[in-house]
Amino acid sequence: MTPSTSSAITLNINGEKYTLPVDHRTTLLDALREHLDLTGSxxxxxxxxxxxxxxxxxxxxxxxxxxxAVAAEGRAITTIEGVADGERLHPVQQAFLDLDGYQCGYCTPGQICSAIAVIEEHAAGWPSAATDDVRPEAGVPALSAEEIRERMSGNLCRCGAYVSIVQAVAQAAEVQGKEAVA
Amino acid sequence: MREFGYERAFDVSGAVALIGSDPDARFLGGGTNLVDLMKTGVERPALLVDVRELPLDRIELERDGGLRIGATVTNSDLAAHPDVRRHYPALAQAVLAGASGQLRNMATVGGNLLQRTRCGYFTDISRPCNRRSPGSGCPAVGGEHHNHAILGASEHCIATHPSDMAVALAAFDAVISYETADGPGELPIDGFYPPVGDTPHIETTLPPGALITGVTLPPAPVAARSRYRKVRERASFAFAIGSIAGALDVEDGVVREVRLALGAVASMPWRARAAERLLVGGPASAEAFAAAADAELAAAEALPDNGYKVTLMRNLIVAVLTELTEEVSR
Incomplete structure (x- = not known):
C-alpha cells in the first residue's frame, strides 16, 4: 500500500491552534510563512x-x-510574533532596540528567539563549549561575552552586528535576572 | 524532494514493525541530518517513521556506576545532565563542541551515531561518490580533501565520520543497543562502524531495519578525569579538522590507565589503542606522550592536502595528555 504523502495537521502556534493540510515535505518554516502568513521567521x-x-x-x-511541519504537530511552537506580552516587548526585543542589535534586520527574529532561549538555558545551568569546567560542582559560569558568542553561534548576521547583539543579550539577561529576583 | 509517507511511532516494537524490511523507509529523529540530505537529494525515502516520541529519553546512572542513555535523548539534555558532566566530562564537552544550540536541541543520540559524512562529494549528487553510489568513484582522492581521513581509509573512500559525540563514546567503550523484528541486540562501538575497504556504502554493522534504542557506558572511574578538545576552521559551529577525547589516571608519575580516541581522521571515531598500550605502566611525561602519539600515527597515510593532520593530531595527543596530567597533580 502506498502511504499517503500529505496529512491534515493541527499546529499550536503562539497559543493558537491552526489546522491545515500539508504535503509531508513541508517544513515548519514554510508552513509558517507560506501557509499561515506568519512571516516573522x-x-x-x-x-x-x-x-x-x-x-x-x-x-x-x-x-x-x-x-x-507534520512532525511538529502536538508541540508548542513560539515564533517571534508570540514572544511579546501584548504591547509590552519581551526584554530581549527591548534590548535589541535599545542597543541597535541589528542593521538590516533580516536575521533579527531568529537572533531574538535564540537569545531568549540562551538566557533560559544559562539560567537552567547548562554549560557551553566556552565553559572551562563542565562538572556540575564547578557551578554555572557567568554569562560573559565569550559565553554569549559561543551560545549564539548558531545565528549568523551578515551585516556583522555581532558587537551590539552580544551587548543586547547581556543587557536582557541582566534585566531578566533582576525581574526573577524581584 | 521525493514525496513520502509519515508515521509516528509511540513504542519500539511499533516503530520496528512500521519500518519492516522496506529499504526506502527511514527512522526520523531530530531530522537535522536526514531532512538536510532529503533537501539535497542524497536521501530519497518513501516513508519516514518518526521515533522522537518513543519512551527512550532517559539517562540513568546504573548501580555499577555505568550510564544508560536512551536513543531519543537530545544532544542538549545529554550535555546538561549532571551525571554525564560529573562522571564522563569529555562526553559533555564533545556534545557541546558540536553543531549549534538549536541543532543540539533537535538532534538525538541515536541519530548522532548514524549521521553521515559531510564530505562535499557525498553531499553533492552531481558528483560521483562510492559511499552514496557504489562503484561510481571517489573524486576526493585527487580532489578537495584537506579535511579527509589519514587513518584507515581506502582508495574507495577517504571521508571522515563527523560526530564529536561518537569520539567520546569510543574512548569510553560504549555499547549500542538496538531492536529488530527478531528481537534486541547489542554492538560495541568498536565494530559498529566497519572498516571502509571496498564497501564504503556499508556505514554500520546494524542489521537491516534495526532501531537504535540506547547507548550504555560501562563504569570507568578514569573517565571522571577526561577532556574533549576540538580544532576547527572557525571558533564555533563547525566540524572538526581534528579532535580528541582523552582520559588519564596517573599515580606517582606512572600512567595507570589511559583512554584516547581521535576524531575527524577516519571513517569512524578512531580509538588510539597503540598509543594506549605504549603509555600504560610508563612515565606520564611529554616524551612518553609524543612517542605514543608517533606510534599511533605511524600508520597514517596523508594525501597532498591533509598531511597537516598528522602533525595536528600528534600535538593534540601530547597537549591533552599533558593537561590531564596537570589536572591529576592539582
Missing part, C-alpha cells in the same frame, strides 16, 4: 546553518527549516 540558508528561522519548540530553540 525568516528563510536564510534553508539548511540549518544560519539560524534566521529559529523558533521555540516546547520552549527550546530549534531551526524551523529542518523541522518537518
Amino acid at each position: 525568516k528563510k536564510g540558508c534553508d539548511l540549518g546553518q544560519c539560524g534566521a528561522c529559529t523558533v521555540l519548540l516546547d520552549g527550546r530553540r530549534a531551526v524551523s527549516c529542518l523541522q518537518l
Whole structure:
C-alpha cells in the first residue's frame, strides 16, 4: 500500500491552534510563512546553518527549516510574533532596540528567539563549549561575552552586528535576572 | 524532494514493525541530518517513521556506576545532565563542541551515531561518490580533501565520520543497543562502524531495519578525569579538522590507565589503542606522550592536502595528555 504523502495537521502556534493540510515535505518554516502568513521567521540558508528561522519548540530553540511541519504537530511552537506580552516587548526585543542589535534586520527574529532561549538555558545551568569546567560542582559560569558568542553561534548576521547583539543579550539577561529576583 | 509517507511511532516494537524490511523507509529523529540530505537529494525515502516520541529519553546512572542513555535523548539534555558532566566530562564537552544550540536541541543520540559524512562529494549528487553510489568513484582522492581521513581509509573512500559525540563514546567503550523484528541486540562501538575497504556504502554493522534504542557506558572511574578538545576552521559551529577525547589516571608519575580516541581522521571515531598500550605502566611525561602519539600515527597515510593532520593530531595527543596530567597533580 502506498502511504499517503500529505496529512491534515493541527499546529499550536503562539497559543493558537491552526489546522491545515500539508504535503509531508513541508517544513515548519514554510508552513509558517507560506501557509499561515506568519512571516516573522525568516528563510536564510534553508539548511540549518544560519539560524534566521529559529523558533521555540516546547520552549527550546530549534531551526524551523529542518523541522518537518507534520512532525511538529502536538508541540508548542513560539515564533517571534508570540514572544511579546501584548504591547509590552519581551526584554530581549527591548534590548535589541535599545542597543541597535541589528542593521538590516533580516536575521533579527531568529537572533531574538535564540537569545531568549540562551538566557533560559544559562539560567537552567547548562554549560557551553566556552565553559572551562563542565562538572556540575564547578557551578554555572557567568554569562560573559565569550559565553554569549559561543551560545549564539548558531545565528549568523551578515551585516556583522555581532558587537551590539552580544551587548543586547547581556543587557536582557541582566534585566531578566533582576525581574526573577524581584 | 521525493514525496513520502509519515508515521509516528509511540513504542519500539511499533516503530520496528512500521519500518519492516522496506529499504526506502527511514527512522526520523531530530531530522537535522536526514531532512538536510532529503533537501539535497542524497536521501530519497518513501516513508519516514518518526521515533522522537518513543519512551527512550532517559539517562540513568546504573548501580555499577555505568550510564544508560536512551536513543531519543537530545544532544542538549545529554550535555546538561549532571551525571554525564560529573562522571564522563569529555562526553559533555564533545556534545557541546558540536553543531549549534538549536541543532543540539533537535538532534538525538541515536541519530548522532548514524549521521553521515559531510564530505562535499557525498553531499553533492552531481558528483560521483562510492559511499552514496557504489562503484561510481571517489573524486576526493585527487580532489578537495584537506579535511579527509589519514587513518584507515581506502582508495574507495577517504571521508571522515563527523560526530564529536561518537569520539567520546569510543574512548569510553560504549555499547549500542538496538531492536529488530527478531528481537534486541547489542554492538560495541568498536565494530559498529566497519572498516571502509571496498564497501564504503556499508556505514554500520546494524542489521537491516534495526532501531537504535540506547547507548550504555560501562563504569570507568578514569573517565571522571577526561577532556574533549576540538580544532576547527572557525571558533564555533563547525566540524572538526581534528579532535580528541582523552582520559588519564596517573599515580606517582606512572600512567595507570589511559583512554584516547581521535576524531575527524577516519571513517569512524578512531580509538588510539597503540598509543594506549605504549603509555600504560610508563612515565606520564611529554616524551612518553609524543612517542605514543608517533606510534599511533605511524600508520597514517596523508594525501597532498591533509598531511597537516598528522602533525595536528600528534600535538593534540601530547597537549591533552599533558593537561590531564596537570589536572591529576592539582
